[in-house]
Amino acid sequence: MTQQQTIHAASLPHIPTRHMGRGVVAVVLLVLLLWLVQGLAFNQALDWPTVWRYFLDYNVLAGLGRTLLITVVSIVVAIIIGTVLATMRLSNSRILQTVAWLYVWFFRSVPLLVLLVLAFNLSILMPEISIGIPFGGPTFYSEETQKLINPLVAAILTFSLQQAAYSSEVLRASMLAVPVGQREAAAALGMTSARALRRIVFPQAFRIALPPIANDTINLLKSTSIVAFIAVPDLMYSVQQIYAQNFRVMPLLVVATVWYTVVVSVLSAAQYLIERRLRNAPSRTKAGASA
Amino acid sequence: MTAFLEIANVGKRFGGTAVLEGIDLTVDRGEAVCLLGPSGAGKSTLLRCVNMLERIDEGIIMLDGEELGWREAKGRMRELSGREEARQRQSIGMVFQSFNLFSHMTVLENVIEAPIGVLRRPRAEAVESAHRLLKQVGLDHKADAYPAQLSGGQQQRVAIARALAMQPKLMLFDEPTSALDPELVGEVLDAIKQLATTGMTMLIVTHEIGFAREVSDRFVFMEDGRVVETGPSSRLTVAGAETPRMRDFLSKVL
Numbered sequence: 001m002t003q004q005q006t007i008h009a010a011s012l013p014h015i016p017t018r019h020m021g022r023g024v025v026a027v028v029l030l031v032l033l034l035w036l037v038q039g040l041a042f043n044q045a046l047d048w049p050t051v052w053r054y055f056l057d058y059n060v061l062a063g064l065g066r067t068l069l070i071t072v073v074s075i076v077v078a079i080i081i082g083t084v085l086a087t088m089r090l091s092n093s094r095i096l097q098t099v100a101w102l103y104v105w106f107f108r109s110v111p112l113l114v115l116l117v118l119a120f121n122l123s124i125l126m127p128e129i130s131i132g133i134p135f136g137g138p139t140f141y142s143e144e145t146q147k148l149i150n151p152l153v154a155a156i157l158t159f160s161l162q163q164a165a166y167s168s169e170v171l172r173a174s175m176l177a178v179p180v181g182q183r184e185a186a187a188a189l190g191m192t193s194a195r196a197l198r199r200i201v202f203p204q205a206f207r208i209a210l211p212p213i214a215n216d217t218i219n220l221l222k223s224t225s226i227v228a229f230i231a232v233p234d235l236m237y238s239v240q241q242i243y244a245q246n247f248r249v250m251p252l253l254v255v256a257t258v259w260y261t262v263v264v265s266v267l268s269a270a271q272y273l274i275e276r277r278l279r280n281a282p283s284r285t286k287a288g289a290s291a
Numbered sequence: 292m293t294a295f296l297e298i299a300n301v302g303k304r305f306g307g308t309a310v311l312e313g314i315d316l317t318v319d320r321g322e323a324v325c326l327l328g329p330s331g332a333g334k335s336t337l338l339r340c341v342n343m344l345e346r347i348d349e350g351i352i353m354l355d356g357e358e359l360g361w362r363e364a365k366g367r368m369r370e371l372s373g374r375e376e377a378r379q380r381q382s383i384g385m386v387f388q389s390f391n392l393f394s395h396m397t398v399l400e401n402v403i404e405a406p407i408g409v410l411r412r413p414r415a416e417a418v419e420s421a422h423r424l425l426k427q428v429g430l431d432h433k434a435d436a437y438p439a440q441l442s443g444g445q446q447q448r449v450a451i452a453r454a455l456a457m458q459p460k461l462m463l464f465d466e467p468t469s470a471l472d473p474e475l476v477g478e479v480l481d482a483i484k485q486l487a488t489t490g491m492t493m494l495i496v497t498h499e500i501g502f503a504r505e506v507s508d509r510f511v512f513m514e515d516g517r518v519v520e521t522g523p524s525s526r527l528t529v530a531g532a533e534t535p536r537m538r539d540f541l542s543k544v545l
Binding site for chain 1: 342344373374377378380381383384385387389391392393394395404405408409410450453454457
């Protein structure tokens with residue numbers, strides 16, 4: 001290009017590309033969305049007054065409480081067992097590796113619902129649960145299974161054990177994502193491998209695992225609705241009980257839908273805040289440090 | 292009778308290939324020895340063997356009269372448990388090519404972690420000595436920063452302070468400046484030079500020949516897993532090399 005051409009090109013106005021297609025799609029989507037909102041808001045079958053009447057109903061709230069209880073206890077237990085399983089998988093012992101692998105294999109193979117009903121009927125398989133020395137040794141504690149396993153316990157057991165299998169895989173991957181140099185540096189400073197895991201690997205692995213674990217928690221929350229099968233009065237079951245009596249099926253399903261959405265939104269917000277906190281911790285300190 | 296660090300007939304193989312063969316090397320207390328040689332010579336592997344990050348297949352390594360990785364019990368040598376091995380490593384400091392600072396901890400936390408957790412020092416005492424060490428490497432003003440906010444040179448200087456916080460008897464440097472931008476190499480070398488003046492016993496793998504000549508007492512030139520030539524560091528010039536291999540190597544890097 002000659003210098004004259006360059007000067008000429010520079011003197012002309014420069015127009016950025018216009019994305020006409022995007023605008024058209026946006027308008028179409030907006031119209032569809034408005035149509036959907038209008039259809040829901042003015043739909044007689046939805047019966048919004050009934051929705052709001054039952055939204056804060058005692059049984060609905062008690063059910064929501066049980067849903068949250070099962071979710072929170074299960075995810076906490078799952079992370080604890082999952083951490084142990086992940087550590088076993090990454091240990092040098094073939095026996096520990098195999099045991100952990102078998103656990104994950106079994107609990108990922110059986111559908112949640114099958115597992116739930118299985119746990120509920122555990123007393124058929126094991127009439128008594130006892131703690132003692134196996135193969136004919138003394139027994140320190142014994143109780144009828146039926147007394148220990150009520151539907152709520154069966155539900156928590158099921159979700160904890162199955163979620164542990166999934167969480168262990170997430171945690172294993174996260175531990176592998178921590179650079180091997182971190183462990184070597186810990187070893188070079190005279191830390192035992194147990195201390196290096198606790199102080200160096202786990203704190204970094206949990207940060208990496210946070211988004212997938214949050215995802216699993218949200219998934220778990222919704223999966224708990226299958227406890228209706230063994231008559232645990234959670235959010236879904238409580239709603240079913242109410243509409244079985246008053247036949248207002250759709251409004252009560254909306255009550256459940258709205259509550260699930262609210263809780264998932266809160267969980268998502270919590271995830272966002274925790275992630276931002278973990279990411280921002282360094283830069284906040286930087287401002288202080290360089291001052 | 293014996294040297295402070297004695298490496299005798301050490302061999303190491305990865306799968307079928309021998310990466311170290313019949314290595315003999317001694318380092319006296321207060322001496323600085325540098326390991327030189329082309330990449331793949333086994334210098335880093337040897338250093339990692341001294342810190343038991345790699346297991347040797349042959350020979351023995353003695354530090355201050357104690358065999359590394361083994362102990363005598365009832366007339367035979369038993370391999371150390373993880374806990375005993377960790378205790379032995381406490382007296383050996385190591386600085387890595389890739390710094391390996393704990394990324395979830397501040398600079399100060401990096402330095403006090405092992406003194407508090409491993410040596411059980413009172414926190415106040417560990418913090419005080421950490422600040423002193425950070426001052427020594429010129430980074431006390433970065434005590435509250437995270438590793439990701441530091442330059443490579445600064446990270447490596449923190450790594451040196453972190454290793455020194457354990458009050459080691461021996462310091463190992465594994466290519467401490469190889470991962471650094473050229474303009475940051477000097478500050479790290481200065482920190483190591485300063486350490487040499489305090490009489491620290493050091494084993495240094497480096498490609499900085501000028502630095503090696505200045506800071507170390509002796510050199511060990513390695514190639515293909517063997518020691519080719521050793522001598523006083525004043526001989527680290529093309530004219531000073533005695534073997535053709537080393538002369539060839541030095542003429543390429545100098």
